[in-house]
Amino acid sequence: MKDWQASTPKSYSEVQEVILGALSPPGRSYWGAVILCLFGLLYGASCWAYQILTGMGVAGINHPVNWGIYLVNFVFWVGIAHSGTLISAILYLLRARWRTSIARAAEAMTVFAVMIAGLFPFIHLGRVWIFYWIIPYPNQRDLWPNFQSPLVFDFLAISTYLTVSSMFWYMGMLPDLAALRDQSTGLKRRIYGIFSLGWQGTHIQWRHYGTAYLLFAAFATPLVISVHSVVSWDFALSIVPGWHSTIFAPYFVAGAIHSGLAMVLTLLIPMRGLLGLQPLINVGTLESIAKTMVLTGLIVGYSYGVEYFMAWYSGNMFEWDTFIWRAFGHYAPQFWVMVVCNVAGPLLFLIKAIRTNLIWLFAVGIIVNIGMWYERFVIIVGSMSHEYVPHAWGVYSPSWVELSIMLGSFSMFLFLFLLFCKFVPPVSVFEMKEHLWTHGKV
Amino acid sequence: MKGFGGEAEIPAYVTPLTIPGVLSMPLGQGHTSFGRFAKGCGVNGWKLCSRGANHVSIQPRALKVKFANTDGSLSQHGRGLAQGMDLGEYREAKSKGQLPKLRLPLPEAYDPKEDFYPPHKHNLYRWAMVVDLDRCIGCGACVIACNAENNVAIVGRELVLQGREMQWIRIERYLEDHPLKVRFLPMLCQHCDAAPCESVCPVYAPHHSAEGLNNQVYNRCIGTRFCSQNCPYKVRRFNWFTFTRPKPLHLQLNPDVTVRQKGVMEKCSFCVQRIVEAKNRIRGERRTLRDGEVIPACVQTCPTEALVFGNLMDPESRVARLSRDPRAYQVLGHLNTKPAVIYLRRLETRREAMAP
C-alpha cells in the first residue's frame, strides 16, 4: 500500500480503529515468528546455563581480552534504549510534532533493550550465582558494594533506567488500555481492565496525569544523557590506553542515539507495513528520523577524528600506538567497517530521494546498526588487545557460546517486540487524538 | 632428527636467540618411567645420541606446529619496560651518589603536584621486592616455585594457546638490537600503593592491606574481571575453569594456600602465607621481623639471587638500600601507580648501544 494512497484519519474513532485494528487476532505467520524467536531465546538461555556449569572458559575471552562480545552487546543494547527515551521524553518536552506516532513503539524498544542489556552483566560474571553481592543489603559481615566502582554506578544507573522507562511506558499507556478495555469483551476485557487500573478519563485524573506525564518526561531526559555516560565510564574510568579519555561520555551518548534511531527505523518500517499503520506513521516522520541520524552520524564521525587527534597531540606513545593499531592491526577490518557504516552511511540521507524511500531507510538503518555494533567491538576488544605491556598483547575471537547467547538476545528482543505489536496499542491513541483536536480538525 | 639410537620428530622453534646455523635441543624430556603424568611430554634427546655417536642427521618436514608460548610480542616497541644502563655511566652515577627518580609506595614519596589524593600510612612493614635484571638469566625457576607454593593450576597446552596461562610471575623476554641481546623481565604483581585494580572491583575483592600488600580475597570475587582490565602490568589471572588435580597430584598442594574455584581472579600475594608464618614464629619475642626473615617462594628459588624481598620502611633493609641504587627504576612508573617492585637496570657495556 503506497503512502500517497493512505489518508490520515479524520476523526477520533478513525484513529482508534486504525491503531487498535492492528491488534486484531494474528495469523499463523505471526505465531510462527513468535515461536521461532522463543526457540532462539531458549537456545541462548541453554548456552548460558552451559557456561555457568562449565566455566567462563567456554567463551572466547582470554588474557588480556577479559571482556568480549558480552560487554559489546551490553553497550549495544543500552545504546539502542536511549533513542526511545529521546523520542518519547525529550521530543515531548521540545514539543516536536513528529514524535507522537512513533513514541510508543520507540519506548517499547527502550524497555525491551534495557531488559536485555541488563542481562549481559550477569552473563559475563565469572561467579554469577553470587551476583547479589553487588546489591547493598545488610549482612552479618557488614560488607557493602564498592560505590567507587564504575560497575556499581552501572548497576544503579541501569536499574534506575529500567524502572523509569518501564513505568513511563506503562503510564503512557493507561488511557489506551482503558480504550481497549471498553471495546473488548470477556477475558480480554478483564485483563485490559486490570492493566488499565480502572482509568476513566475524568478531569481530575487528566489534571494529575498531565502534570505527572510532564514530570516523567523531565526525569527521563537526564537519564538519556547520564545512563550512557555511566556506561561509558566503565571504560573511561580505567587506565587502559584508548579508553582513558574524557570524550567518552558525549561520544557514547551520541553513538547511542545514532544506533537507537537506526534500530527505530529497522523496527518501525516493517511494523507500520504489517500492522497497517501507514496513515499515522507517515514518511515525513521517518524522514525526520533520517535527518536526525545525519546529525548524530556527524557527531560520531567528529568524535573519531577528535580521538585520533588527541592521541597524536598528547604525545603519549601508548595512546597513539593503540590508535594506529586499531586502524591497521589485527582488527583493522572491523575498524573500517565501523567508520564506513557509521559516518558514510547516514550521509546518504542528505539526498532527499534516499531519505524518503522506505527501502533505503531500512537498509541504512541496518548498516548503521552493524556499524555501531562494530564500533563497540573495536573500542572494547581493540583497546584490550594492545595495552601497555607488549608481552601481554593478545587477540580474541568469539566462541560459539558467545555467538549463541548473542543470537538469543536478538531473539528475545524480537520476541518481546512481536508480543508488544499484537497485545498493546503500538501507537499512542489518545495522543494522536489530541493532535486532531489541537490542529483544529475536530 | 635421526641418530644412531633412533629417530624422532621434533618441532623446531625459529628464534634469533641462538647463533645462526646452530640447532640446540634441551635434554631431560621424554620420560617413560616417571608415571603416567610424565609420559608423552617431549622427546628424549639421549636416545638419539646413544652408543657414543656424536652426529645426527636432520630432515626438515613440512608440518607446522603452534608453539604455546606466552609472548604477545618479542619487542618492547620503545616502551622502556626492561631497561639497560651503560656500565661506565653506572660507575659514574654511583660515585657521585646520585639517587634514582622513583615514585616509591611510601608516604614520603607523595607529591601534591602529581597526587590527587593524600598518602596513607602503613603499619610496621611495607613489603617490597627488588628485581635485578642484571642477574636474571631467564631460567624460570621462580615461576615453578610460585606455581608449587601457591597451588597455581597447570592449564595445559590448549589453554595456553588460547591465551589463558596461569602464571603469577612470568619472565618476559624482549629482544633489543645493536647488538642483538635479550633482556629478561620477571613480571609479578607490583602491589602498587595506588593500585588501579582495587577501586574498580564492585565487591571489594582486592584492597590494600595495612602492610602494603594488594590483597585479593578469593571468596569475595564474583568474576567481573574489571581488575584485570585495569592492571597495566596484566599480572592478574582468571580461573576460566575449575582446574582439578587428578590423584595423586593433589598431594603436591600447599595446605597453607587455598585452591580457587572457576570464576575467581588470582595473582601474586607476595607469599602472604609465609609472611604470616614468619610473624607467628616470632610472636612471643616482642620484636619486629628482621630483614631476610620472610622469603617468598620465588626469592627462595632464584639461583642468581636476582629477587630480593623485604621491608621498604626499614631504611637498612636490602630492598631499601637497593632502591637507592642509581640503577633502580619502576616499570611504567609514569602511570603513578607507585609499585612496590623496583627493578635494577641490566648493565650493558659501551660496546652495546642502549635502547632505553
Added chain:
Amino acid sequence: MKERLLGIFTSLGQLEEAIPLIQRKGAKVRTVYSPIDCREILEKIGVRKTSPVRFATLLGGLAGLSLGVGFAIYTFLEWKFVTSGKPTPPAVPLVVVGFEMTILFGFLSTLLCMLFLCGLPRLRGSQGYDPRFSKDRFGLLLECDRAQREEIEISLEQAGAEEVRVLRTRETSQ
C-alpha cells in the same frame, strides 16, 4: 432534591461552551469525561490546572539525594578499605550515586502520588461512565435541583449534546 444529568458530546469545544451555560442556571459540574487531555477546561470548572504532584517530586528527589549520598558514605565508613590509594569516603563517586538516587526516588514518588490523587487503581466502575468516553465521546456529569432539570436539559441540547441522560441519584458519591 439533587439530580444528576449526563450530557454526551462529540467535541471538547462544544462541552467547553456548555459549561458556563449550565453554571448560570445554577448547576454544578461534578466530572468531565474525556478520551484526550482536557486540562483547558479545568479553569472553567474552578479547578487549578497544575497538580500538587510537583511537591511529591521535589520531596522525593531530595529524599533520594540524601539517602543515596548518605548511604554511600555510611558504607565507606564501615570498613574503611583503602582502594587505589583513595581516602574513605571519596567525594567524586558520590556524585553519580546521588544523581541516580535523586532521579529514582523523585520518579517513584511522583508516580505514587499521581496514582493516589487519580484514585487508581479503581476497583469499581462509576455511575456516569460510558464506554464510549475512551473512544470519541465527551461526558459532562452535572448536579442540579430537580426543579431546574428541564432547563438544563435544553441548555445542553442547545450547546450541541448528542444525548442527555438522567441518572438515578444515589446516596453514595460516584
